[in-house]
Amino acid sequence: MCEKVIPYIKENNLIKSGDKVLVALSGGPDSICLLNILFELKEELNIEIAAAHLNHLLRGEDAFEDEKYVINICNEMGIKCFVRRVDINLYAKEHKLSSEMAGRNVRYDFFDEIIQDEGFNKVATAHNANDQAETILFRLMRGTGLEGLGGIKASRDNKIIRPILCLSREEVEKYIKLKKLSPRIDKTNFEKIYNRNKIRLDLLPYMKENFNQDIIQTINRMSMLLQKDNEFLEKLSLDLYNKYCKKYEDYLIIKKGIFKEEEPIVNRVLRHALTEYSKLNYDFEMKHIYKIIYLAKNNSGKVVDLPNGIYVENIYGNIYIKNKIEKCYIDSKTEEITLDKNNIDKNKIKFYNFNVEFFVIKNCEINDVHLNQSNLIRYFDLDEINNNILIRNRRNGDKIIPLGMNGSKKLKDIFIDMKIPKEERDTTPILCFDEKIAWIIGIRTSEQYKITNKTKNILKVVIERKEY
Template sequence: MNKRVLSYIKDNKLIKVGDKILVALSGGPDSLCLLNILLELKDELKIDIGAAHLNHLLRGEDAFNDEKFVINTCKEMKIPYFIKRVDINQYAKEYKLSSEMAGRNARYDFFDEILKNHGFNKIATAHNANDQAETILFRLMRGTGLEGLGGIKVSREDKIIRPILCLSRKEVEQYIKDKKLNPRIDKTNFEKTYNRNKIRLDILPYMKQNFNEEIVQTLNRMSLLIQKDNTFIESLSTKAYNKYCERTNINNDLLLRKELFNEEEVLVTRVIRNAVVECSESHYDFEMKHIYDILDLSKKATGKIISLPKEIYAENIYGDIHLKHNSKKNEKVSNENKVILNKKNVGKDLIEFNEYTIKMSVISNKLDEELDLKQNNLIKYFDFDKINSIISVRKRLDGDKMIPLGMKGKKKIKDIFIDMKVPKEERDNIPLLCFDDDIAWVAGIRVAEDYKITNSSKNILKVVVKRKE
């Protein structure tokens, strides 16, 4: 058994010399098997081992007995251990999650905390081949794509590893028996309240008896083939993501450009999924339904909005899809927000305005700096000598007008925003740079004709706008 696990570890490059492995130890047969095997391979692998146990406070006295068992086991094995208690029912209520998802999030938050503070670099979980088969069937019945049918990956993020995914539950139980180990048994694993338990206790045994005696191995082989295909498609979707997705300059929304939706659907859906994961920082709260809701949104009229999990919403803005946090949906900047300075004070201080910083400097000799007149929308130059005395930065007001560069007549700022397809909720956040009573620049959008630099300009005002990190 040890040789088989060792080969699996080496074939999948799960562990390297010097790794500090944190074993997720529930006290049950699987995690006890994993811990024991790694300890027996410790010298050969040249690794350090510790264990972590999260008490979910769900099973009364049994949960505390599990905790004591883990502590005593780790003391006997002379390995460091970490224990934490979390009221999962309260956690689930607070974050509006299922108990299963709440437990998972709390566990991995705990593990990450240990990795950060105690020098461990990998987390080993005790998923086995039966867990893989159950996961595939569970996802199949919920509705999933190719990635979901690939099941549990042997490693993730070069941090989470599953060294006994190659072993069946029967093999794990035999190992426990041979080694005379006495694991804790979670009685809830035999309750058919949970769908996963129904798969374990009813569906897989039925399939094994009536269709395929090797159904667990068959599903595991299928998962490996699908994972290989999925890896190739993911490489294509990553290229598409980099091509069509970007952060906006205004509210740091995640933008999916309309050209994305001309690609093959298999790529589009994956790019959307990766986008919502990045925007929400969650891998587990989105289903294919949400992906196709966004896909349908791309075909709707501009201004249409849909709500998504994790306080995310998507909006169609002239064919582009903007992913945003609800916390920003109703943000408004007060009419009182205004920064005023005298022309004489230019360059002394960095101006902060809402989500932006604005730096101004005066160039007395054009030869001192190569002027970037067109390449950067957030760096602009103005004829400093045309300014009488006051420079200000403010938000837009009703009726604001300016003479856009290259035009003779004034145009409403509102119409400029419409022409440039700036979303309504972003317009109040965009800084307007004003000289005396005139609007000289709608930052990142359009500059005015009045203050453009010419060959006769002597003193030039350079303005650099940056979004705060």
């Protein structure tokens, strides 16, 4: 088995010399096989190994016997063993998750803590070739795309590795018998109340007997081919994501141009945008992607709720991904910062995700100022300001005399004309001098405080918008 595993590890670049590998150890045949193979190879690979066991508290006394067994095995091998107990049913109820998803979340949170605290850089899980075949058939029956049919990858995020994915369950059992190991057996694996168990116990044996003796290897070969095709499409979609999507502190924008691309690529870009914003990979399905595509074809202002407390909104054809909590917070919040004109030079403040900095330029001529160098830099006649300088968000009835005009115009109408999204309107800084609006920052300046040939002292205002 080791002779088969070593080439697989090297071909897929799973382990490098000096790696510290944490083995996810349930105590079952697969994980015990993985632990022993890596233990045999640790000198050759020049790695350090340890084990992590999560007691889900789901199987009564058997769960505690598994825990004892794992601890004893690790003690005998002289390796560290990290153990945690979590009531998965209670966790699932509190977080409104399925038991399977709750177990996964808790398990990987546990691994991440150990990695951070103990300096490990790889987590090895014991998925084998039969797991691969079962996973692909399970996804096929639920409905999946190319990525789902690619199945389990040999590695993920350069952190999660599957060194024995190349071994069949028959080979794992042969290794266990050869090494005279005595793994724990989870009796629930033989209960046909679970669909995955039905695939393992009924469907795959039937396919093997009636259609293809080599069905496990055949499905695994297919998964490798599809993974390569999927990697190509992922690279293409990532390039388009960078072109059409932009993430800010509180939201992510998907520009409407993406919806002119081919649908398979659009689907991938949208999925990447959702996971990039929410930092969760497993709670979004194709029905959510289709909702966004449908939303993009409808009128501006429409909203669709999605999992993980986020929603998407069509704003003038662009799609905004936002957080419900942040929406309520911003809509109800008012912000106001007052500054002293006499102490304004080199003053710097923060307003939402904007940094606003002021500079006083004395005895400056208009020809020395680059008026149009940036829409985030503006110059005002300092001598026209009597007292206060104020930065705030918008108020009902706000008006401004736009540069080049004689009459005033409502901010609301300017926002609509400029197609500024509704929530951006609430957090757009409004710069006021003596209670009069001088600049809707980044959008429109006032006629009242413009610099002229008669201007002696200038107030320069520089804006930096923090993007994420």
